[in-house]
Amino acid sequence: MFRPVTGPTLWLYILGALAASGVIFFVLQAIPSRLRKPLVALITFVAGLYYATEFFWPVGADGANFLTPWIDPLAQMTQVLQAFALGLGVYSLASVHLRAVARQRSGWGFSVVLFAGLFAIALTGFLREYRPNRFNENVFNFFFVGGLQSLDATMFSIIAFYIVSAAYRAFRVRSIEATILLTSAFVVMLGQVALGQALTNNIPNQQFAANFRVENIANWILTRVNSPALLAVDFGLGIGGLATALRLWLSLERGSYFDKEL
Amino acid sequence: MGFLVRLQDIDRRVLYLLLAVAVSFPFLFPAPVPDPAILPQTQSFFRTVEAVSADPVRRDKLVILSCNFSSSTSAESLTQTETVMRHLMKNKLKFAIFSFNDPQGRELGQLIANRLQDEYGYQYGRDYVNWGFRPPAAAVNTVKAMVRNIPEAIGTDANGTRLVEIPVMRNIRGANDLAAIIEITGSNSLPVWLQYLQRTGAGAEPIPTLYCPTAVMAPEAFPLLKSGQLQGMLTGLKGAIEYEALLNVRGFATRASASLSYSHFLILALIVLGNLGTFAARAQARRGGAR
Amino acid sequence: MFDFLTNPGAMRTANVWFAALCTLGLYSILYRENRFFRFFEHLFIGLATGYAVYTTWNDTLRPRWWDPMVAEGRWWWAFALPAGLLFYLIYSRKYSWMSRLIFAVFFGFAAGQAFQGFAAYYFPLVRSAINVPLVPAAGAAAAPGAYALTPMAGVLNNLLFLFIVISVMTYFFFSFEQKGPVAGVARMGRYLLMFAFGAIFGSTVMARMSLLIGRTDFLINDWIRQTVFRLPG
Numbered sequence: 062m063f064r065p066v067t068g069p070t071l072w073l074y075i076l077g078a079l080a081a082s083g084v085i086f087f088v089l090q091a092i093p094s095r096l097r098k099p100l101v102a103l104i105t106f107v108a109g110l111y112y113a114t115e116f117f118w119p120v121g122a123d124g125a126n127f128l129t130p131w132i133d134p135l136a137q138m139t140q141v142l143q144a145f146a147l148g149l150g151v152y153s154l155a156s157v158h159l160r161a162v163a164r165q166r167s168g169w170g171f172s173v174v175l176f177a178g179l180f181a182i183a184l185t186g187f188l189r190e191y192r193p194n195r196f197n198e199n200v201f202n203f204f205f206v207g208g209l210q211s212l213d214a215t216m217f218s219i220i221a222f223y224i225v226s227a228a229y230r231a232f233r234v235r236s237i238e239a240t241i242l243l244t245s246a247f248v249v250m251l252g253q254v255a256l257g258q259a260l261t262n263n264i265p266n267q268q269f270a271a272n273f274r275v276e277n278i279a280n281w282i283l284t285r286v287n288s289p290a291l292l293a294v295d296f297g298l299g300i301g302g303l304a305t306a307l308r309l310w311l312s313l314e315r316g317s318y319f320d321k322e323l
Numbered sequence: 324m325g326f327l328v329r330l331q332d333i334d335r336r337v338l339y340l341l342l343a344v345a346v347s348f349p350f351l352f353p354a355p356v357p358d359p360a361i362l363p364q365t366q367s368f369f370r371t372v373e374a375v376s377a378d379p380v381r382r383d384k385l386v387i388l389s390c391n392f393s394s395s396t397s398a399e400s401l402t403q404t405e406t407v408m409r410h411l412m413k414n415k416l417k418f419a420i421f422s423f424n425d426p427q428g429r430e431l432g433q434l435i436a437n438r439l440q441d442e443y444g445y446q447y448g449r450d451y452v453n454w455g456f457r458p459p460a461a462a463v464n465t466v467k468a469m470v471r472n473i474p475e476a477i478g479t480d481a482n483g484t485r486l487v488e489i490p491v492m493r494n495i496r497g498a499n500d501l502a503a504i505i506e507i508t509g510s511n512s513l514p515v516w517l518q519y520l521q522r523t524g525a526g527a528e529p530i531p532t533l534y535c536p537t538a539v540m541a542p543e544a545f546p547l548l549k550s551g552q553l554q555g556m557l558t559g560l561k562g563a564i565e566y567e568a569l570l571n572v573r574g575f576a577t578r579a580s581a582s583l584s585y586s587h588f589l590i591l592a593l594i595v596l597g598n599l600g601t602f603a604a605r606a607q608a609r610r611g612g613a614r
Numbered sequence: 615m616f617d618f619l620t621n622p623g624a625m626r627t628a629n630v631w632f633a634a635l636c637t638l639g640l641y642s643i644l645y646r647e648n649r650f651f652r653f654f655e656h657l658f659i660g661l662a663t664g665y666a667v668y669t670t671w672n673d674t675l676r677p678r679w680w681d682p683m684v685a686e687g688r689w690w691w692a693f694a695l696p697a698g699l700l701f702y703l704i705y706s707r708k709y710s711w712m713s714r715l716i717f718a719v720f721f722g723f724a725a726g727q728a729f730q731g732f733a734a735y736y737f738p739l740v741r742s743a744i745n746v747p748l749v750p751a752a753g754a755a756a757a758p759g760a761y762a763l764t765p766m767a768g769v770l771n772n773l774l775f776l777f778i779v780i781s782v783m784t785y786f787f788f789s790f791e792q793k794g795p796v797a798g799v800a801r802m803g804r805y806l807l808m809f810a811f812g813a814i815f816g817s818t819v820m821a822r823m824s825l826l827i828g829r830t831d832f833l834i835n836d837w838i839r840q841t842v843f844r845l846p847g
Binding site: 063081082104106108112113114117135137139140142145147148150152168172174175176177178179180182183186199200202205206207208213215220221222224237238242244245246248250254279282285289291293294296302307310323 | 662
């Protein structure tokens with residue numbers, strides 16, 4: 062049944078598949094409300110069971126077990142379905158700004174600019190792929206290199222100004238904790254830049270004296286104090302993550318999304 | 324005393340102006356800055372690439388150059404990409420650009436490759452390939468499939484050509500055919516490689532994994548260096564400065580070293596001034612109370 | 615009329631001027647909120663979204679779905695369209711429960727993969743946290759790095775490492791009330807976390823400064839020097 066077909070028959074098959082999907086859709090909609098949650102739980106469990114079993118099941122000499130061959134088609138299926146899901150964000154953004162334009166809300170002109178940018182780069186991108194020539198490449202680059210790349214880089218660089226202001230106002234010696242934070246940040250900042258390192262360049266980087274060079278002190282803080290502290294936090298995160306995964310897999314997770322009646 | 328007290332409340336626009344001056348001054352009036360100290364994690368990054376190049380078996384395998392960043396961190400990530408790609412090209416290693424966290428990564432990686440390829444005699448398809456972008460939520464399933472079958476898991480390159488038809492992908496099948504993984508990122512995308520690919524090869528040794536995070540993310544990666552899950556790390560722009568020094572290249576990173584120093588000194592000075600202002604205000608309040 | 619669009623030099627100039635305009639437009643927010651900033655802010659969102667649409671089609675949907683289905687005749691990929699559209703039912707009041715079916719598949723996948731993820735990521739970390747020699751290692755004195763210059767330095771650092779891991783974990787242990795020496799260890803854990811956060815803040819400053827330096831280099835070197843005054847790079 063699952064054999065490639067060509068010519069006009071292909072479109073018949075495709076339409077047939079879509080029609081079959083439509084039928085499945087109405088069958089699903091006919092499922093009584095009380096059975097919907099168990100169905101969702103069953104799908105979650107089976108989906109999780111595949112990857113869990115594939116990992117735990119012993120493998121043969123070729124490093125594979127009976128479930129391994131399905132990994133490739135599943136990867137392709139996931140890529141396709143998740144590519145469709147990326148449209149969720151676009152849909153959400155477009156609906157907000159389309160409404161703004163339709164109702165001519167204050168600043169609706171900016172929404173028009175947003176759509177102009179969206180269509181400009183998407184269309185020139187498609188043109189570049191389907192009609193590759195220097196003209197299309199250059200027009201695409203105008204929007205990507207001139208526009209997107211510079212806007213993205215600038216938007217996030219603005220934070221530099223805010224962080225200076227924040228560091229200046231927040232880093233005050235007020236408590237033991239604040240003083241430790243300040244000292245650690247101060248040394249790390251000093252040890253990370255060439256001019257800061259130059260302050261102790263006269264100290265030999267050998268034997269016991271090397272311990273007094275600022276870059277070594279900064280790296281010591283990062284590797285010997287910061288590292289185990291974050292490792293301990295990471296252990297907590299790991300165990301919490303595994304517990305959450307188990308709860309999701311067994312549909313034990315609670316919250317507004319999971320508790321809602323279907 | 325009044326002047327000192329006022330130091331604790333400098334207007335934000337004055338701070339912004341000071342920062343703009345501190346950052347742009349070295350570009351307008353270049354002054355030499357001492358060479359940076361090269362940290363152990365940068366050295367081990369360099370040594371790992373050299374070791375891969377020196378290994379007769381490994382050097383014919385493929386390096387994954389995972390460009391999981393957008394232009395937002397380009398000053399760090401793009402500079403890291405350029406220095407690392409230079410090293411790969413200098414050592415004639417084959418590599419694949421790939422991104423699964425941000426679509427811009429595949430474009431930005433290609434822009435750097437376009438800029439460098441003539442200098443090192445590299446040719447698309449023969450010496451390197453761009454696998455393109457795959458959706459973030461499909462990353463784990465894709466990487467798990469790559470363990471045994473990269474051409475099937477990825478399918479086509481960014482131009483729509485099937486990987487099996489691309490010369491550089493000849494003899495590249497799965498995890499055993501990977502020389503190293505280099506993750507250049509502005510987000511938390513490293514674990515996917517460590518969890519689902521690094522230890523899946525036939526040998527006892529994990530695939531060498533090198534990490535180029537933004538400086539914000541670097542502190543969290545130090546435990547992974549200690550545990551041997553990472554063989555080296557470049558910390559943001561500073562890592563790129565050190566790497567340029569190791570490669571003996573004077574690029575943007577080296578040019579930026581002075582600005583990085585001046586801006587840090589400005590912040591340190593402002594922190595000191597702010598605290599002086601606070602002390603002065605406290606002293607003034609105490610004196611006022613005593614009176 | 616559009617000849618300049620095929621001229622690399624002219625296009626580079628146009629790109630740099632456009633990029634400079636975008637950069638200055640966004641920086642205008644530093645003075646105060648204004649329409650110029652909002653214009654470029656919206657342009658940014660539009661371009662980023664449009665680029666994501668283009669790459670999603672070009673890199674994934676076309677080669678992984680459309681071409682296999684239409685060019686190679688694998689008609690069963692047609693089922694992916696309604697399956698993918700299930701995500702969008704989240705916006706429908708009547709059919710939103712069906713979006714759970716497709717979300718359930720991916721929740722399940724993620725949960726099932728978590729075991730391998732946990733083992734591969736955390737086992738080496740746990741091993742490295744436990745495997746810290748507390749007796750001087752032979753040859754440690756010759757090891758590179760400032761903190762391993764003497765055999766005892768390595769031992770002291772390892773003791774410190776263990777102490778920090780334990781005290782920070784104690785700080786986050788809320789299963790019973792922390793009293794006596796445990797409270798002291800937990801307090802120490804809090805102080806040590808401050809050390810780590812300070813280091814993170816120091817690194818954050820460097821990251822943010824780097825981004826600003828990137829834009830400053832563009833404005834001064836690429837735009838003013840090389841494009842406006844045509845000075846050599």
